[in-house]
Amino acid sequence: MRKPTPPKKPDAKARKAGGAHLTKQQKARQEEQRKARRKRATRDGRKPPPTNIFKAALYWGTVAGLWLVGGMLGFGAFIFFSLPDTGQLNIVDRSPTVTLIDARGGTLATRGDLYGVPVQVNELPAYVEQALLATEDRRFRHHFGFDPIGFARAMLTNLKARRIVEGGSTITQQLAKNVFLTPDQTITRKAQELVLAMWLEYRFTKDEILTLYLNRVYFGAGTYGIDAASKKYFGHSATKLTLQQSAMMVGLLKAPSRYAPTANLKRSQARAATVLQNMVEAGYLTTAEAKNAKGRPARPTKWAADQTPRYYIDWVLDRLTQHVGHTNQNLIVTTTFDPALQSLADRTLTHWLDLLGKKHKIGQGALISMDHSGAVRAMVGGRDYRTSQFNRATLAQRQPGSAFKPIVYTRALEYGLSPKTIMRDTPLVLNGWSPRNYDGKYHGEMALEDALARSINTIAVKVSERSGRQQVIETARRLGMTGRLPPHPSVALGTGETSLAELTSAYAVFASGGWSVHHYGIIDIRTEGGRVLYTREGIDREKILSTSTAKTMTAMLERVVEQGTGKRAKPDGLNVAGKTGTSQNARDAWFVGYSGDLVTGVWVGNDDASPMQNVSGGGTPALIWRDYMFGAHHGKPKPQLEKQDRPVRDFFDTIFDSIF
Numbered sequence: 285m286r287k288p289t290p291p292k293k294p295d296a297k298a299r300k301a302g303g304a305h306l307t308k309q310q311k312a313r314q315e316e317q318r319k320a321r322r323k324r325a326t327r328d329g330r331k332p333p334p335t336n337i338f339k340a341a342l343y344w345g346t347v348a349g350l351w352l353v354g355g356m357l358g359f360g361a362f363i364f365f366s367l368p369d370t371g372q373l374n375i376v377d378r379s380p381t382v383t384l385i386d387a388r389g390g391t392l393a394t395r396g397d398l399y400g401v402p403v404q405v406n407e408l409p410a411y412v413e414q415a416l417l418a419t420e421d422r423r424f425r426h427h428f429g430f431d432p433i434g435f436a437r438a439m440l441t442n443l444k445a446r447r448i449v450e451g452g453s454t455i456t457q458q459l460a461k462n463v464f465l466t467p468d469q470t471i472t473r474k475a476q477e478l479v480l481a482m483w484l485e486y487r488f489t490k491d492e493i494l495t496l497y498l499n500r501v502y503f504g505a506g507t508y509g510i511d512a513a514s515k516k517y518f519g520h521s522a523t524k525l526t527l528q529q530s531a532m533m534v535g536l537l538k539a540p541s542r543y544a545p546t547a548n549l550k551r552s553q554a555r556a557a558t559v560l561q562n563m564v565e566a567g568y569l570t571t572a573e574a575k576n577a578k579g580r581p582a583r584p585t586k587w588a589a590d591q592t593p594r595y596y597i598d599w600v601l602d603r604l605t606q607h608v609g610h611t612n613q614n615l616i617v618t619t620t621f622d623p624a625l626q627s628l629a630d631r632t633l634t635h636w637l638d639l640l641g642k643k644h645k646i647g648q649g650a651l652i653s654m655d656h657s658g659a660v661r662a663m664v665g666g667r668d669y670r671t672s673q674f675n676r677a678t679l680a681q682r683q684p685g686s687a688f689k690p691i692v693y694t695r696a697l698e699y700g701l702s703p704k705t706i707m708r709d710t711p712l713v714l715n716g717w718s719p720r721n722y723d724g725k726y727h728g729e730m731a732l733e734d735a736l737a738r739s740i741n742t743i744a745v746k747v748s749e750r751s752g753r754q755q756v757i758e759t760a761r762r763l764g765m766t767g768r769l770p771p772h773p774s775v776a777l778g779t780g781e782t783s784l785a786e787l788t789s790a791y792a793v794f795a796s797g798g799w800s801v802h803h804y805g806i807i808d809i810r811t812e813g814g815r816v817l818y819t820r821e822g823i824d825r826e827k828i829l830s831t832s833t834a835k836t837m838t839a840m841l842e843r844v845v846e847q848g849t850g851k852r853a854k855p856d857g858l859n860v861a862g863k864t865g866t867s868q869n870a871r872d873a874w875f876v877g878y879s880g881d882l883v884t885g886v887w888v889g890n891d892d893a894s895p896m897q898n899v900s901g902g903g904t905p906a907l908i909w910r911d912y913m914f915g916a917h918h919g920k921p922k923p924q925l926e927k928q929d930r931p932v933r934d935f936f937d938t939i940f941d942s943i944f
Contacts, residue, residue: 659804
């Protein structure tokens, strides 16, 4: 028997016809299904969905709207209950401020979150408010905390540029974010910002909001509030800001660190010019007034723009916790810093590196200068702090070369040798290693004082081996050198490592007559109320060399400058002592020495330890050292070196040291 042919499935065209193709049986079956669904909906207490397409759209639209309203109410409740405590408005979360005072009583620097005196907006020049509104929120006086027009304009601008070029936040929103919220870019945070902005508009007048904003916003260089920033950059209160200064201050708000005049003056001035143009467009200035102001841009005070003491400042701040630990109190720190010597050191180093650096492949240099007690008066840790904050005066560990030889000869004097002791400059082999002189020659018999003056390598090694290589290393440790000193015969030639600060401190022991010297920069630390937390007074210095040994070394080092490798370091009319140093392949070149007042060390080289070209300690470092020391003593009394080379006085100094 033939099976009945099943009904054909309707094609797409037939389906679009709205079911006209269906048989009577199929239509009846569909109707029965509809009735069953309606019956079930009625039994469950639900209203059956409409069958008409327009009614269905209205039905489902209502359902979606109810869900949307419910979601918004829930999100609003979440935002409301997650808002921060608005009591923070009058609480300033700040870190302690540290004020550094130089040796002359002037303010060297202020670090930490620096807040100025709160100022009312009506106490400021009108230029401040005009520049602020023209640049940040032109409809500030007319919106309720959120500016729909400004927001739409900003979004349109950003869409055209296909990147974020303009923000849509009002000043009130920025205040809410700065005071109450984190900088996270989330929908929740933006919603909280909007709610808080409207609360601020309800709670405060427009002038009060501007006052709060200007006293709380960050202006760069560690300053919060317009008064602190004005004093930092221009040296006076915000109530005295000029048009150009006001434009520069408002220009900082876009990116305080990037546009700070102490970081990049040209960039800061260009941003201020943009603010002036905004003031023209907003109707606050005429084109002529803006042009005149752009022609005479603001400049920070000389000291605020000066970058030279930054290495010194960082070095001192790093040592604060060693003396007072962690504290929440504002501190006043008296330092050993001398502004005049610092300026001289920076100019001198820069001059010679600019003059000879390219020719001799010298990339970097450092200088440190201290008195005989170790008080650091000037420090240059590198060629340019803005490009490299690494302090080569205190942190870099480099080979001192022949600048280490005075330590070798100090041990020899303690062993019993004298400057007049004769030794032979001849070939020497120790465990397969053989030292060579700088000129490649051997010069026969000579006194130790001449060997040091001429920096003879073979005799330095012989002296080290004779008086005890390990004892030489121990002498270096006693003089304060903490770097790596390998127990190899070559240690006598400075193949170990040390920092410029430590090596200079070791020479200061000779200058001080044998007393221990630890370089330092802090004299005392006090609270703002005057309570002393730390003072350098009373710190004991130890006698680590006999007076006669120290004075004899001074006489030998003076001979280096008068007759030996350090002749180019001799300043006119000044009695000095010192030693040159050059490491293998001229990777490092040094000159370290002292006068009756100052002990100064100079290093030049490259950060990657690549060789320099035709450079030795008696060249560029000696020239830098000479010019600095001459300038440091110019117009001042020139004290004589305390040296001892007479046997009778030597004898009595030895007796004195043994008794006391």
